[in-house]
Amino acid sequence: MAKIGDLLVDLSEDPRLLREFERDAEKVMRERGLSENQRQILRDGNLKRVRQELEAENPDATVFVALLRPIH
Amino acid sequence: VPGGSLTVVGTGIQLAVQVTSQARAAIEHADEVLYLVTDFLAGTWIERLHPGAESLERYYEAGKDRAETYAEIVERILSRVRAGAGVCAAFYGHPGVLVRTGHEAIRRARLEGFDARMLPGVSAEDCLFADLGLDPGEAGCQSYEATSFLVYRPAVEVSALLVLWQIGFVGELTTPTGPPRPRLDVLADRLVSLYPAEHEALVYEASPYVVCAPVVHRVRLADLAGLDVPPMATLVVPPLGRADPDVTMLDRLGMSPS
Numbered sequence: 001m002a003k004i005g006d007l008l009v010d011l012s013e014d015p016r017l018l019r020e021f022e023r024d025a026e027k028v029m030r031e032r033g034l035s036e037n038q039r040q041i042l043r044d045g046n047l048k049r050v051r052q053e054l055e056a057e058n059p060d061a062t063v064f065v066a067l068l069r070p071i072h
Numbered sequence: 073v074p075g076g077s078l079t080v081v082g083t084g085i086q087l088a089v090q091v092t093s094q095a096r097a098a099i100e101h102a103d104e105v106l107y108l109v110t111d112f113l114a115g116t117w118i119e120r121l122h123p124g125a126e127s128l129e130r131y132y133e134a135g136k137d138r139a140e141t142y143a144e145i146v147e148r149i150l151s152r153v154r155a156g157a158g159v160c161a162a163f164y165g166h167p168g169v170l171v172r173t174g175h176e177a178i179r180r181a182r183l184e185g186f187d188a189r190m191l192p193g194v195s196a197e198d199c200l201f202a203d204l205g206l207d208p209g210e211a212g213c214q215s216y217e218a219t220s221f222l223v224y225r226p227a228v229e230v231s232a233l234l235v236l237w238q239i240g241f242v243g244e245l246t247t248p249t250g251p252p253r254p255r256l257d258v259l260a261d262r263l264v265s266l267y268p269a270e271h272e273a274l275v276y277e278a279s280p281y282v283v284c285a286p287v288v289h290r291v292r293l294a295d296l297a298g299l300d301v302p303p304m305a306t307l308v309v310p311p312l313g314r315a316d317p318d319v320t321m322l323d324r325l326g327m328s329p330s
Contacts, residue, residue: 005116009087011283012089045283047280047284047285047286047287048287050281061112063112
């Protein structure tokens with residue numbers, strides 16, 4: 001099954017893909033085989049929801065770590 | 073000069089797109105890469121750039137004192153430098169902004185006679201200025217880690233911008249064992265002693281992904297205590313008006329008031 005995490009990394013790595021996504025996100029998402037639910041998450045662009053989906057895609061990984069900065 | 077070396081770099085906040093070409097080259101060409109990032113995908117990306125890169129996240133454990141974590145991370149980085157490797161240590165954001173381990177690793181490596189340098193990166197503060205349309209040069213800017221702000225009570229200039237980091241963990245000294253319970257009530261009390269309770273601040277979190285907007289919520293300082301804030305949220309308190317010019321100084325500088 002296609003993962004939004006893979007698309008997010010590819011979009012960040014490939015300026016041409018990012019340009020294509022900005023021009024026609026629906027086409028890129030369809031070509032990547034994302035489900036309607038995954039496509040809606042990316043359309044909404046809600047950070048909390050994207051993190052929840054990444055957690056669902058990677059149940060064995062810590063998707064987000066709050067790295068606390070030092071207290072002086 | 074001993075054989076090992078250290079280059080400390082920042083990966084920026086947004087996945088892959090905010091790394092400088094210099095930092096990227098340092099990651100790609102190092103003998104060994106050790107990294108500390110908040111985001112799982114950023115780790116995936118670093119390991120694509122440098123297969124075998126080692127995450128330092130394992131040193132963060134629930135309930136563990138942060139100072140102990142920092143010491144272990146610095147020691148791990150130094151151990152690889154001492155072993156003779158050209159090490160790249162990559163940190164989320166800017167490696168020298170609110171990253172004690174980045175500075176400490178450089179300091180100790182140099183003390184032990186190794187070549188060590190830091191390359192700048194895009195910090196969360198850089199993203200904040202861009203996303204919120206704020207210029208720190210307009211009225212000045214004060215920037216504090218939120219718990220330090222409460223504990224050390226610095227003098228606050230209300231006519232300048234105030235930025236408080238890590239409000240999602242204010243009052244926490246260890247890595248939380250469960251969901252964080254930030255003492256926003258204490259922070260609100262301190263801020264309301266400085267600003268009107270109605271003064272509006274912004275809760276902000278930069279977006280790590282190109283497809284997501286940053287988190288931006290407006291909140292009155294009086295309502296801060298009850299707010300559910302994202303873990304890495306920052307509080308931005310806009311200036312209260314403008315400072316009055318010093319007429320004597322204007323006169324001395326030969327300037328007229330505008």
